[in-house]
Amino acid sequence: MQNAKPKILVVDDEKGLRIGVQRLLEMEGYEVDIAENGKEGIELGTKNDYDIAIIDLKMPDIEGIEVLKNIKQKFPNTVCFIATAFASYDTAIEATKLGAQSYIPKPFTPEELITEIKNGYQKRQLLLEEEKWRKEREERLLEVAFEKTRLNTIINSITDGVLVVNKEGLAVLFNPAVYKFLDLSELKVEEYILDKLRPEILELINKFLLSDSKEKRSYTIQLEIKPNREFFIEATASPVFHPGDNLAGVVIVLKDITELKKIELIKSQFVSMVSHELKAPIASVYGFLKLMIDENIKLNEEQKKDYIQRSMVRLDGLLKMVNDLLDISRMELKTVRREIRKICLTEIIKNILELFQVEIQKSNISVNFNYQQNSFCIDADADEITRLFTNLISNAIKYNRPSGSITISISHTGNFLLTEIKDTGIGMKEEEKKKLFLEFFRAKNEFTKNISGTGLGLSIVKRIVDSYAGKIEVESEYGIGTTFRIYLPLSVN
Known part of the structure; x- marks a missing residue:
């Protein structure tokens, strides 16, 4: 009682x-x-x-x-x-x-x-x-219903694909992302799914379903779902056990690793290109030095001087390449030290033009620098902005035609400062424009074979512009000339 x-x-x-x-x-x-x-x-x-x-x-x-x-x-x-x-x-x-x-x-x-x-x-x-x-049973049922609802909410919000298959091969739990990863148009709860899976994923699941092992480990594979590296996934299968350690089923987690694979390819190509670009000047310098120390080859002083000068040119290019690579690495790792202050863009460009005065006169290039009397200021690191426009103006000189012209203008457009650099040089073909900002890319034609460069300058330019939330545009016509437009945010005050 x-x-x-x-x-x-x-x-x-x-x-x-x-x-x-x-x-x-x-x-x-x-x-x-x-x-x-x-x-x-x-x-x-x-x-x-x-x-x-x-x-x-x-x-x-x-x-x-x-x-x-x-x-x-x-x-x-x-x-x-x-x-x-x-x-x-x-x-x-x-x-x-x-x-x-x-x-x-x-x-x-x-x-x-x-x-x-x-x-x-x-x-x-x-x-x-x-x-x-x-009442207790109703509460437990409510708790179970709530837990199920909460689990479904969590599973459905995950961008990775999640699929749980029981011992009979039925899909007992999955989220909408599974449709994309497994290329399925429809799937129902407790529907037999093993015959709808790719052979590689089926083999992964069968490692558990066809085995009596109670080993609690996972297996992972990577698959190219769409050709030409368009869609890569990583599938990880793990066993799900009952409290008595009897296999209940298998959970498969599917991740989109397409971007990771693209980065791996880019890194591989980058290493290959670096190796190639470093090998050529080193081999050249090594060849000159070997000729100079060979006692069987009699060189006069003028020939020795010529070999030394050629070696210095090669080593100078190599040093520039290494410095450019270090700059790119620092930008990628965001370890570049900046001194942000208000700088006048007109003064920076004037200084760069004075620096290239000899090259400009040597090629008989006319330069027109158009800007308003008022100063154009931006908040930036002076060395970085100097590097940016040095690369662009240097290219406008190197890739110009004899007695050609360069027109530089600065103006306001909205909240940005627009700098336009236009040359009457060799220009670019449409397929060359698409690769313009890639590392080590250099247009190869009858006009560029005697022009030196690392192929990293414009890649650095693009990174600098992006780091200031700016924008760079290119217009070019082969045999006519090229125009670069650089948008940088105006100074706040």
Whole structure:
């Protein structure tokens, strides 16, 4: 029994019976409320949750069946007895349908009443226990439903593909990303999926499904889903075990590694190009030095001087290449030290033109520098901006035609400072423009074969412009000339 006293409601219009039952039950340890008619019985019975209710069948205002109906509607677990001396078959059926425990025939002895009450209270305890378990079960079901919903939300929000396959080869859990990674148009829960998978992934899953091993390890493979390196994935399969270490299924996680593969290819190509570009000048210098120290070859002083000068030119180009590579590496790693301050772009370009004055005069190139009288200022590192425009102006000179021209202009456009460098040089073909900012790319034609360079200058230019949230545009026509437009954010103040 519970620690609290069982609560009983007695509804009867006979005062003597009502009071007598109250005293008897209170002596037995029960807490008893009484009602002298049906109306009062309904009020008490629907207001308080009684353990047991004893209801007289015949009362002058409202019959006991109606009282029973109202109490059971409000408190279904209250155990109700109908007390009457006029029980009939029809009323017994009706009372039972409404949830009455049984009849207590009048007159009854104290022992008969106590026995019925005890049996009724046991039934009450069972009903309460059943209610408790029902609520707990509902709560657990709600928790399971919530966990499932939360799991689905998490799984569906993952950009990687997630697929869980049970021992029978059925897809028991997956997210929308699986359609893309496995190139599927449709998939249903508990649908057989093994016949829809690529052979490589199927082999990965079968490492677990066709094995009795309880080893908790994962297997990973990389696949090219679309040709020409358009779509690469990495598939990782791991076993899922029941609590008893019996295999429940396999979970496959699919990742898009297309960009990683592209980077790997670029790195491989970059290393190959660096090796090639370093090898040529080193081999050349080595050849000159070998000729100079060969005792069987008699060289005069003029020839030796020529070989030394050629070696110095090669080594100078090699040094520039190494410095350019170091600059690119620092930019990639974001370890470049900058001193950001307000700088005047017109002054920087004037200084660069003075630096190249000898080359300009040697090629008889005319230079027009157009700018307004007011200063054009940007917030930047002076050395970086000097490097940027030195590369562009140097190219405009090197790749120009004899007696050609270079036009440089600076103007405002929105929140940017636009610098335009136009030359009348050899220009570029359309396919060359697409590769213009790639490392080591140099246009190769009859005009460029005698022009030296590392092929890294414009790559550095592009990185510098991008680092300032700027933009660079190129217009070029083969045999006519090239125009570079550089947009850099104006100084805030």
